[in-house]
Amino acid sequence: MLPVKALITGSGGLIGSACVEFLCSEGWSVVGVDNDTRSQLFGPGGSTAKTVVTLVDRHSSYKHVSLDVRDRQGVRDLFEVERPQFVIHTAAQPSHDLAASVPYTDFDINAVGTLNLLVATRDFCRDSPFCFTSTNKVYGDRPNFIPIHELDKRFDYADGREGIDEKLSIDSCLHSLFGASKVAADVLCQEFGRYFQMPVGVFRGGCLTGAHHAAVQLHGYLNYIVRCAVTGQPYTIFGFKGKQVRDQIHARDVASLFLHFYREPRPGEVYNLGGGRSNSISILETIDALAVRGLKLDYTYQDENRVGDHICYISDLSKLRAHYPNWRMEYTLDRILDEIVGALGASKATA
Numbered sequence: 276m277l278p279v280k281a282l283i284t285g286s287g288g289l290i291g292s293a294c295v296e297f298l299c300s301e302g303w304s305v306v307g308v309d310n311d312t313r314s315q316l317f318g319p320g321g322s323t324a325k326t327v328v329t330l331v332d333r334h335s336s337y338k339h340v341s342l343d344v345r346d347r348q349g350v351r352d353l354f355e356v357e358r359p360q361f362v363i364h365t366a367a368q369p370s371h372d373l374a375a376s377v378p379y380t381d382f383d384i385n386a387v388g389t390l391n392l393l394v395a396t397r398d399f400c401r402d403s404p405f406c407f408t409s410t411n412k413v414y415g416d417r418p419n420f421i422p423i424h425e426l427d428k429r430f431d432y433a434d435g436r437e438g439i440d441e442k443l444s445i446d447s448c449l450h451s452l453f454g455a456s457k458v459a460a461d462v463l464c465q466e467f468g469r470y471f472q473m474p475v476g477v478f479r480g481g482c483l484t485g486a487h488h489a490a491v492q493l494h495g496y497l498n499y500i501v502r503c504a505v506t507g508q509p510y511t512i513f514g515f516k517g518k519q520v521r522d523q524i525h526a527r528d529v530a531s532l533f534l535h536f537y538r539e540p541r542p543g544e545v546y547n548l549g550g551g552r553s554n555s556i557s558i559l560e561t562i563d564a565l566a567v568r569g570l571k572l573d574y575t576y577q578d579e580n581r582v583g584d585h586i587c588y589i590s591d592l593s594k595l596r597a598h599y600p601n602w603r604m605e606y607t608l609d610r611i612l613d614e615i616v617g618a619l620g621a622s623k624a625t626a
């Protein structure tokens with residue numbers, strides 16, 4: 276039997292590369308699309324070029340295409356030739372904070388790039404399941420309207436809720452330009468699911484993480500804070516007393532979920548995707564968890580928070596688990612932290 280073919284955009288990035296690794300290990304052939312736009316957005320420290328080299332070296336079933344998702348005709352030509360059975364779209368300008376200084380670039384990549392992929396999928400492989408990595412920033416700062424209470428090291432929801440589900444409105448709140456461009460892409464994906472009855476799934480990520488994140492100050496919380504602790508680089512906490520909470524999910528668990536969606540796709544469905552309550556952690560708790568691992572973080576506190584930043588965000592995974600009961604999250608918070616600490620410690624030792 277011929278291997279099944281997936282096309283993955285952003286294949287050098289955290290989620291894209293995890294999806295390549297996962298699908299190749301499952302016997303798929305994969306076409307990866309990434310032109311290292313990340314190094315233009317974040318500078319050389321944000322480049323994902325090395326990851327692409329590793330993927331090409333490691334997997335004979337991986338083919339790399341250095342194409343910009345903004346290149347509409349290039350995307351159409353690629354889809355016409357490849358006609359993949361599965362599309363995972365992760366290429367993005369991923370930073371909330373950076374978007375305001377590059378508004379055209381942000382919208383062109385996130386919204387228009389997504390439209391290019393959706394139309395090419397519709398025209399050349401319309402029955403192929405399509406996973407879109409949206410973001411919890413589509414809810415803007417609305418999660419901050421939920422009453423919270425303050426604990427010793429974190430905030431939590433005062434009404435006892437497990438987390439935030441998909442019923443939260445995405446309307447009438449502060450999104451950041453990044454949130455707005457992702458809303459456009461998110462709604463486009465839903466529309467291709469509903470209007471054209473295509474198997475498109477929208478996954479609104481919280482903190483997606485892993486050792487391979489090319490994290491920078493403005494994007495990639497957990498990996499960046501661990502890197503600061505490992506290298507002795509100073510870290511700045513922006514507001515909320517360091518008690519802001521995020522739930523963390525490992526990139527490999529995201530990749531395995533997408534395969535579940537491929538097998539049982541639901542047109543236009545939206546899911547919140549994160550580590551859930553058991554994988555949630557605040558900055559102060561992260562500092563403690565690093566200390567337990569022998570790492571001392573050199574940090575300062577700045578009272579002003581990042582614009583539109585969430586005070587407490589924990590994904591409610593009920594819908595996801597109900598639709599995909601056989602999907603299991605394999606990475607606990609401790610396992611994620613151990614992996615990142617190990618990988619960054621090892622790379623420091625060889626530097």
Ligand SMILES: NC(=O)c1ccc[n+]([C@@H]2O[C@H](COP(=O)([O-])OP(=O)(O)OC[C@H]3O[C@@H](n4cnc5c(N)ncnc54)[C@H](O)[C@@H]3O)[C@@H](O)[C@H]2O)c1
Nearest residue numbers: 285288289290310311312313323343344366367408480483
């Ligand atoms: N990592 C997170 O915490 C997180 C949270 C929520 C949502 N998401 C979403 O998940 C997706 C993947 O995130 P990530 O952390 O893997 O990002 P990443 O920055 O690690 O990877 C994105 C990749 O896309 C590539 N890329 C960017 N623009 C491109 C373009 N125009 N053409 C071709 N390639 C391009 C980059 O070079 C990079 O390798 C994004 O859509 C992001 O918005 C991520």
